[in-house]
Amino acid sequence: DIQMTQSPSSLSASVGDRVTFSCRPSQSISTYLNWYQQQPGKAPKLLIYAASSLQSGVPSRFSGSGSGTDFTLTISSLQPEDFATYFCQQSYGVPYTFGQGTKLEIK
Amino acid sequence: QLQLQESGSGLVKTSQTLSLRCAVSGASVTSGAFSWSWIRQTPGKGLEWLGDISFTGSTRYNWSLKTRVLITSDRSNNQFFLRLTSMTAADTAVYFCVSGLLSMAAEPFDYWGQGTRVIVSS
Numbered sequence: 001d002i003q004m005t006q007s008p009s010s011l012s013a014s015v016g017d018r019v020t021f022s023c024r025p026s027q028s029i030s031t032y033l034n035w036y037q038q039q040p041g042k043a044p045k046l047l048i049y050a051a052s053s054l055q056s057g058v059p060s061r062f063s064g065s066g067s068g069t070d071f072t073l074t075i076s077s078l079q080p081e082d083f084a085t086y087f088c089q090q091s092y093g094v095p096y097t098f099g100q101g102t103k104l105e106i107k
Numbered sequence: 108q109l110q111l112q113e114s115g116s117g118l119v120k121t122s123q124t125l126s127l128r129c130a131v132s133g134a135s136v137t138s139g140a141f142s143w144s145w146i147r148q149t150p151g152k153g154l155e156w157l158g159d160i161s162f163t164g165s166t167r168y169n170w171s172l173k174t175r176v177l178i179t180s181d182r183s184n185n186q187f188f189l190r191l192t193s194m195t196a197a198d199t200a201v202y203f204c205v206s207g208l209l210s211m212a213a214e215p216f217d218y219w220g221q222g223t224r225v226i227v228s229s
Binding site: 001031032033034036042043044045046049050051053055087089091094095096097098099100101 | 144153154155156167168169170171203211212213214215216217219220221222
């Protein structure tokens with residue numbers, strides 16, 4: 001299985017801050033990488049697909065980059081509704097696997 | 108708008124079988140544009156993809172579940188199912204049915220059901 005490692009596991013930030021999350025797969029996955037946001041008690045929501053493509057309806061303050069074994073999700077200016085947990089997921093090989101998540105908390 | 112709704116047994120006894128249903132609206136399970144997955148979430152293991160079924164009825168499974176898992180579909184009623192045998196406490200989780208959008212690069216999981224909590228107890 002491809003192991004997905006996210007860092008940090010948690011992050012404290014303030015409204016207006018720029019934050020970045022890291023995701024590193026255990027092997028190269030080209031750009032077969034998706035990012036999701038999950039609010040407490042809700043299902044995950046797709047933010048970014050194929051490493052850098054913004055899902056329809058997702059604010060442009062979200063962006064993704066990377067390929068191979070190093071990926072980043074960036075939020076350019078945090079809004080109150082962005083405090084949530086973020087997961088990466090690889091679709092390069094079966095079984096599809098997820099990172100353990102980065103919890104973004106209000107400072 | 109595609110919608111998915113899980114239903115089924117929320118409390119399962121140890122060693123028994125979990126059966127869940129996912130009702131799909133807004134798209135057809137026979138559409139080649141989608142795959143249909145089951146994903147579960149636990150505090151300890153996080154999000155785990157269990158397997159999927161395609162519009163042709165072909166299936167792929169997470170090998171970690173070995174022969175315990177079965178995913179089927181009912182084209183007439185536009186729904187798909189999860190069956191997980193020999194349940195243990197480790198299978199206690201929130202189970203989601205999810206659509207994968209095959210027309211998009213990296214085939215992301217674009218629509219999720221609300222999730223159904225399953226507790227395994229003796």
